[in-house]
Structure formats: structure tokens, C-alpha cells
Amino acid sequence: MDQPTPAKPSLQDLLLRALRIAASTVAVVELLRNNWTGAALAAMAWLLFTQVERLRGSADEDSPNGTR
Numbered sequence: 001m002d003q004p005t006p007a008k009p010s011l012q013d014l015l016l017r018a019l020r021i022a023a024s025t026v027a028v029v030e031l032l033r034n035n036w037t038g039a040a041l042a043a044m045a046w047l048l049f050t051q052v053e054r055l056r057g058s059a060d061e062d063s064p065n066g067t068r
Contacts, residue, residue, distance in 0.1 A: 016056075020049040 009017075027042035 013053075013056075016049060016053050020046060020053065023049055 023042050023046035027039050027046055030036075030039035030042055
């Protein structure tokens with residue numbers, strides 16, 4: 001039985017994932033350093049990247065044949 005190979009993520013998906021991970025890491029580090037402003041800004045950036053990724057996923061589901 002041939003198993004279908006999973007599709008490779010696009011460069012945009014990889015960059016968005018990297019930005020999301022970086023923003024969450026910066027938020028935690030800033031909290032540990034007691035820099036509340038920097039932590040809040042990094043947390044808002046993480047939230048923004050998360051919402052963009054979620055919207056991109058729902059747009060992909062709505063497109064015909066699952067293509068972008």
C-alpha cells in the first residue's frame with residue numbers, strides 16, 4: 001500500500017511559525033527579567049501571529065480543492 005506523502009509547508013508557514021515561537025520566547029524571557037512592557041508587547045505579537053495563522057488556515061479550507 002502506498003502511503004501519500006504529506007505536503008511540505010510553504011515558506012510563509014515556516015516563517016510565521018518561527019515568528020510565533022520567537023515572540024512567545026521573548027515574552028517569557030521579558031517576564032523573567034521583570035520587564036512588563038516588553039513582555040506585554042511580545043505577548044501581543046504572539047497573539048497577532050497566532051490569529052494570522054488561524055485565519056490563513058480557515059482561508060485554505062474555504063478555497064476550492066484546498067489550493068492557495
